[in-house]
Amino acid sequence: MARADETETEDDIFSPRKNDAFLGHEEAEKTILDAWNSKRMHHAWLLCGPRGVGKATLAYRTARFILSGGGEDGGAGLFGDSPNGLYVNPENPVFRRIAGGGHGDLKVIERKYDEKKKRLQGEITVDSVRTVGNFMSKTSAEGGWRVVIVDAADELNRNAANAILKVLEEPPANALMILVAHHPGRLLPTIRSRCRRLNLGALEEHQVVDLLGRYCPDMDLGDRDALSGLAEGSVGRALQLHEVGGLELYTELVTLIAALPNADVAGQHKFAERFSAADKDASFATITELLHWWLARMIRFAATGQAPREIVDGELPAMQRMAASQPLDQWLEVWEKINELMGATRGLHLDRKQALLNAFFMLEETMRN
Template sequence: MAKEDLPEEENPFDPRRNDALLGHEEAEKVIVDAWNSKRMHHAWLLCGPKGVGKATLAYRMARFILSGGGNNAGAGLFGEQNDGLYVDPEDPVARRIAGGGHGDLKVIERQYDDKKKRLQGEITVASVRTVGNFMSKTSAEGGWRIVIVDAADELNRNAANAILKVLEEPPANAMMILVAHHPGRLLPTIRSRCRRLNLGPLQDHQVVDLLGRYCPDMDLGARDALSGLAEGSIGRALQLHEVGGLELYTELVGIIAALPNADVAAQHKFAERFSPADKDAAFATITELMHWWLARMIRFAATGQAPREVVDGELPAMQRMAAAQPLDQWLEVWEKINELMGATRGLHLDRKQALLNAFFMLEETMRT
């Protein structure tokens, strides 16, 4: 079952109610130490790759602070004692945050566009116009006022300037938590006014453990393979699982491994799956996976360091490709395929033909 099909109160992936965070104990300690020393900064910038737990940490901070310091003696993810930011999910504050009904927490994120039937591409100034007024009000429950911006690198210029104005004159007992996948896109003046915490990729075993929590019916082999595809991002692993990414990747590797002796029928059958109009997510996934596989092959060709083999047969295929042509040839092909897939998505071109053309480029390069 995909996460969007779950009833909201049962969705374990939503950081508003997710109490599972692994691998970022040092970041939590920094926050707890600041709280205990009464030196909480008015603005925090949580940086790192997508899907590693930044938003989850932001909501853990909010639960902790709005509950007056959390439940430090509570149990952690797997029953261990936890002196971090843990707050019992049944705590009244945690329940109100999970339901979006806490009066001292405001969340800024991209809004849904009813006309285009999708999320807006950026956070607009209309979404942040009330932030200053919200933060300057007296707390509804006598504590802090908190604003979470997820993600701050999605703010457009006017929205970013509105956020900056609040950061320049922070009210007392008010905090802004900015989540950023690409902090370099933020205004330098915003970055300079925040205390920055960098969250790195998770270790493979941590992704495997979290997959076991979120997807208890998934066998260990699939969890291990998904952790390899995810490269330290539990968010990416879950996203791939929702669209059958591991199965797609296994088929993709099988087609590439057959080159240069192409199985044309298999290629057509595979590419046909992405033709229907409702296969946008699947096509985006397969183009991303193809890009990722080729990037790993090129890195292997350049360094000689064999990558982790996620599915059987991909390393021998990389070895054959790397030996077939010089590195600059593969870089050129990689760029052409990326341009082709980008144009196909942007201009709504024939997806099946785009994939067949990509396979043909790979085959011809190996034969040349």
């Protein structure tokens, strides 16, 4: 379906390059197919929505369809539509070449890997997009279309965005640009205005469960169901959580919170120690996100009285006790302080164990006061 953007490698079987599974966005797929069949294919599409819901998957699905000449049946069935949408069989040579990164008529723009810092660059620079205009204006290597995918367009720096805008202002014939955007509001208004926009929303939980079953067939159904709840409609996030043991981390976190205000000090120290090592960046990022998410759910519950879905046993009673112990404004203040603490810890490379222990202490003290 879609990847967890920060962790994908070229060998990742969940990569949109290699993924033929697509659920939950049939209307968006039909919109693109209808445009193709009507011979009114827009030169640029902007695919918007939360991370991990299938935007990049749809971008590659569209590219494969167009570069194979309109899919398995040329795009249209007997009555002008395709029963398979934009589907292209994984055994199709076009599918295989795109999966391997070797199709001459597809160019992908994304953040580069910084060998020195051993991580992806923070933005897409102009060096990555200088050749886009020339690429799109050339004659297709195979006599058809040329396609550019920008994943993600909201990661373009200003110079790179202006270079993309220049191409959009003078689009060549038989050339298509597909922009993926997690936060379209960050794009230049002139870029947004020159694209046809499609919004992809969060998936239904049962769809995330189904996709996890496809990608991780050995995963227990109960774990798939719990991960779908944690992921909130993003199969990419569910896969990322699975990769770093997110469900286990969440269960332990809830257990420690549920004990408050009678803190399990030894358990807290043992838990926090797991994130101290230098190579635990991904795990620490995950646990801080899960803590932020749990507290946000508790605060929403305190504000609305609407109980959230209980993902692991004991978390709803813990939320009820916490919400009842202090007024909402105090919990909002604690939530902000913990978020600032975790952000500073990650940004300034502070002691992770101590940061987590401080967060537990803040929660405990607030419940006692």
